[in-house]
Amino acid sequence: MLRDITIGQYYPADSIIHKLDPRVKLFGTVIFIISLFVFDGLPGFLLITAFMAFFIRLSKVPFSFMVRGLKAVVMLVLIASVFNLFLSPGEELVSFWKLTITDTGLKNAIFMTIRMVYLILGTSVMTLTTTPNELTDGLEKALGPLTKIHVPVHEIAMMMSIALRFVPILIEETDKIMKAQMARGADFESGNLLKKAKNMVPLLVPLFVSAFRRANDLALAMEARCYNGGEGRTKMKPLVYAKRDGVAYVVLMGYLVLLVAVNSLL
Amino acid sequence: MNIIEAKNLVHEYIREDEEGNVEERLVALDHMDLHVKPGQFISVLGHNGSGKSTFAKHLNALLEPTSGSLWVNGMDVTKEENILPVRQSAGMVFQNPDNQIIASVVQEDVGFGPENIGVPTEEIWQRVEKSLKSVGMWEYREHSPNKLSGGQKQRVAIAGVMAMEPKCIVLDEPTAMLDPDGRKEVLAAVHQLNKEKGVTIILITHYMDEVVDSDYVYVMDQGKVVMDGTPRDIFSRVEELKEHRLDVPQITLLAYELKNAGLDLPDGVLTREELVSELCRLRDSNPNGSEVKDNKE
Numbered sequence: 001m002l003r004d005i006t007i008g009q010y011y012p013a014d015s016i017i018h019k020l021d022p023r024v025k026l027f028g029t030v031i032f033i034i035s036l037f038v039f040d041g042l043p044g045f046l047l048i049t050a051f052m053a054f055f056i057r058l059s060k061v062p063f064s065f066m067v068r069g070l071k072a073v074v075m076l077v078l079i080a081s082v083f084n085l086f087l088s089p090g091e092e093l094v095s096f097w098k099l100t101i102t103d104t105g106l107k108n109a110i111f112m113t114i115r116m117v118y119l120i121l122g123t124s125v126m127t128l129t130t131t132p133n134e135l136t137d138g139l140e141k142a143l144g145p146l147t148k149i150h151v152p153v154h155e156i157a158m159m160m161s162i163a164l165r166f167v168p169i170l171i172e173e174t175d176k177i178m179k180a181q182m183a184r185g186a187d188f189e190s191g192n193l194l195k196k197a198k199n200m201v202p203l204l205v206p207l208f209v210s211a212f213r214r215a216n217d218l219a220l221a222m223e224a225r226c227y228n229g230g231e232g233r234t235k236m237k238p239l240v241y242a243k244r245d246g247v248a249y250v251v252l253m254g255y256l257v258l259l260v261a262v263n264s265l266l
Numbered sequence: 267m268n269i270i271e272a273k274n275l276v277h278e279y280i281r282e283d284e285e286g287n288v289e290e291r292l293v294a295l296d297h298m299d300l301h302v303k304p305g306q307f308i309s310v311l312g313h314n315g316s317g318k319s320t321f322a323k324h325l326n327a328l329l330e331p332t333s334g335s336l337w338v339n340g341m342d343v344t345k346e347e348n349i350l351p352v353r354q355s356a357g358m359v360f361q362n363p364d365n366q367i368i369a370s371v372v373q374e375d376v377g378f379g380p381e382n383i384g385v386p387t388e389e390i391w392q393r394v395e396k397s398l399k400s401v402g403m404w405e406y407r408e409h410s411p412n413k414l415s416g417g418q419k420q421r422v423a424i425a426g427v428m429a430m431e432p433k434c435i436v437l438d439e440p441t442a443m444l445d446p447d448g449r450k451e452v453l454a455a456v457h458q459l460n461k462e463k464g465v466t467i468i469l470i471t472h473y474m475d476e477v478v479d480s481d482y483v484y485v486m487d488q489g490k491v492v493m494d495g496t497p498r499d500i501f502s503r504v505e506e507l508k509e510h511r512l513d514v515p516q517i518t519l520l521a522y523e524l525k526n527a528g529l530d531l532p533d534g535v536l537t538r539e540e541l542v543s544e545l546c547r548l549r550d551s552n553p554n555g556s557e558v559k560d561n562k563e
Contacts, residue, residue, distance in 0.1 A: 133370060165370040168412045214365050221366035224326050224358040225426065226350055226382040236377035236390045 011128040015060040018129045021245045022138025025126045028055075028252050032122045035259050036115050043262045045114065051255055052122055061128050069124050070117060077116045085109040132164040141239050147230075154230030162218070170211060177206050267340065269434055269466050270302040270325065270356075274334035277320055277489075294320040296489035297334065302482075304433065307460045307467045309477040309497075312486035313511045318470045321486070322438040325468065326358040339433050354383055357427030359437045363419035363444075364411075372414075372422055373398065373407040379430040390429075397428035400463065401455045417448025421455050428459065434466035435459070441473065449476070474501075474515045478536045485510060502533030517541055 012018075017025070032052070039048055056063060090104030127135070140157035147153050178188065181202050188199055277295040280288055294317045302308050312318040323329040324336055327349045339355040341348040357379075360366045369375040373394050380390045398404045401421040411419055420440050427435055437456065441449040453476055460467045469476065477483050483500045485493035487510040493500055500507070501518045514522065521535035521544070530548060535541050 133374065161370070162368065165368070165411075169364055217360065217362055217365035218368070220328060221358075221360055222368060222378075224328060224353060224360075225368075225379040225430065226353045227378075228350065228382060232384045233381050234384050234386060234390065236374060236381055236387065236394070238387055 009128065010131050011061045011065060013060040013129075015058060015129070016244060017055065017059040017125070019242075019244065020129075020248055021239055021241055022130050022134040023142045023239065023241075024245045024248045024252075025130055026135075026138050026142055028248065029123055029126045031252050031256055033119065035256070036118055036122070038263065039259065040263060044259065047255075047259060047262055048118065052118060052125075055125055056121070059125055059129050061125070066121055066124050066128070070120055073116070073120060077113055080116065081109040081113045084112050133161060136161040136164075137235075137237065137239060154233075158230075166211075166214070169214075170207070173210060174203065174207055177203055267304075268301040268337075269304045269339055270300065270468070271337040272298055272300040272321075272324075272334070273336075274299065275321075275324065275331050275336055276333045277317075277324065277329060278332045294489050295324075295331075298486075298489065298491055300484055300491055302434070302466060302468065304466055305460075305464050306482060307457070307480045308469065309480040309483045310468065310470045310486060311472065311474070311477060311483060311500075311512060313472055316486040316510075317489040318486050319438055320489075322358065322436050322468070322470050325356050325436045327352045328358075350383070354430050355433045357430055357432035357435045359420065359423050359427055359435065359440050361439045361442050363416050363423060366423050367411045367419060367426075370410055370412075371407075372403065372409050372411060375411065375422060376426045376429050379426055383430060393429045393431070394425075397425040398422075400428060400459060401425045415448060416444045417451040420444065420448070420452045424452070424455060424459070428463075428465075432465065434468060436468045436470070438470045439472070440469075441471070441476065449473075472512075474513055474518075478515060485512065487511075497536060498534040500534075501536060 032048075035048060035051075039045060056066065085101060085105050085108075086099050088102050088105035088108050090102035092100050093103055093106065094101045130138070136157045139160070140153055143151070143153045182188070186199065186202055188196070188203070191199065275295050275298040276293070279292040279294055281290040281292075283289045296317075298317075298321065300321075310318050310321065320329065324331060324343065325338060327338075327343045330344060336343045338352045341352050341355075343349070343352050367375050368378050376394045376398055377390050380393050385393065394407075395404065398407055401424050403418065403421050403425055406414065406418065406422075411422060414422065424435070424437075424440075435456075440456075441452055444452065456467055456469065457479060459465045467480075469480065471477065477500075478497050480497060483493075483495060483497050484491050485500060485507070492510055493503065493506065501514050504514050504519070504522045507514055513519070515536065517538050517540075518535055521531050521541050525531045525533075531541075531544055535544065
C-alpha cells in the first residue's frame, strides 16, 4: 500500500518543469489551489483543466504514474462526495427511501470530486518534479521574510529535510523490529482493528526509543560540524532565478487574470 | 607546539535528583595528561567505560571539563568564544554511520560543514570535490547515503569533516559497527589522510589490530592514562594489558606464547610478516629443528 502513494516521490526526468526554481513551483501550486476553490461553472472548469493538462505535458511525467497517486485517496473522495450528494439542502431531484438528492447536492458532489482529484494531481506535479531538498530550500527562501516576525523558518526547513533523510532508515528499522518481535511470538495480523492497534505497541515503543537515540546522536554530530543555526550560513546550492522562472511567473499571473475574468464575465 | 595538550583533565558526570541534590558522581576522566604533536597518528585504547569517548567529546568542545585544562590547536576549550574554532580545527567522526550523515545526497552532506562556517559557495564546491576525492568517494557524489555500505558511509563522514579543513580528526570508534572489509577500507582512508595531507589523527578504539600502525598509543582505564608508548612498547607488556582488560593482537599473542614456551623471539611482534621472518631466522640459525622442540618440553 505504501508503494501506491506518489505524493512526495520524485520522478527524475529532463523537463523545463524540473528545471524551474522551486519557489516558482511553490507559488504556482498555491495559485492552482486557490483557483480550484474560486472557480465556478463550466468555463472555469475547462480553463483549469487546460492549465493542468498543459503543465502535466510539460513535466514529462507519465499521466498514468500520476493517476496511481489517486488510488490512496479514492475512499476519501468517495465519502466526501456521497455526503455532499445526500446531505445538501435545495430543490429535490430524486428521492427514494430516506435519501434525497437535491440539485445543489448533485452540483456540490461533482465539484467536490473534481476539486479533490485536481488537488492531488496538481500538487503532485510539483512534488514529482522537485527533489525534497529543492523543496525545503525553496520553502526556506520563499518564507524567509517571516523570520522578521520570529517564525523559525530555517529550523523548520532543516527539520523537514532531516525528517525526509530518516524516512527510509526508520522504515527499515520498523521492518527489523517487526521481524524481531515476530520471532518472539508477536502477532501483527490477526484480530479485529482494536486488537491490531494494541498489538502495534511492542513495535512502536522500541521504534520511538531508537528514533530518540538517533536524534540525540545526530544533534551531536551536527554540533560537532559547527552547526549553529541559520545565521552566518552560506549555501552550497543558492537559489538564483533564471529567465525561464520569470516567464513562468508571467504565465501564472496570466492564468490568474484569465480565471478572474472568466468567473466574473460568465 | 602540541596540537592537543591535556593537563590534569577531570570530567565528572553528575546525576541529580528532582531537588537538584547530587545523587551520584561518576568520574569519567580522572586527572588525565596527554599531548599530541601535529602530524602524528595517535591511538587511544581502552575497554568500554574507560572514559575514552568522554575524552573524545572534550576535544571537540562537546563536553566541558569539570576541572583541569585542555588546549586544542593553541585554544583553550573552556572559553565560550573558542568553541566554534575548536570544532573547526578538530573534526569528529562518530561510531554510527547512519546517525551522522545529515543530507540525503552525498555531496550535500560533505558541504554541510563548510556551509555552517560560512565558506563562499564556489569554495564549498572545491572543498567538497577535494575531500571526496581524498577518501575515494568522488564517484558516489550524487548517491543517496542510504544506498552505501557502512564503510562507504564512514568515508563520507570523514570527507564531511575534511571539507572543514581541520588540523586534526578525532575518530570515536569509527569501525565498531562495520564488517571487516569496511574496517579495512576506513582505516586505509584515515592512514592515507595522515600521510598525504599531514592531518593529525586521534583514533579511539578497542580493536588492537587497528593500533599497530600508529605513531603512539595511549591506554586508558577508569579515566586515567595507564600506559603510553609506541605500539611495540605497549604490546610487549602483555600481562599489564591483560590487567586493564585488553587483549593484544593475535599475532603478538602467538609470539608471546611461543616466547614463553622457550623460543628466542623478540618482544612486541606486531605483524604476521614480522613473526614469519623471525621464525625463519630461528630456523636458519638453528637447522636442527628438533632441538627447539626439546626445549619446549
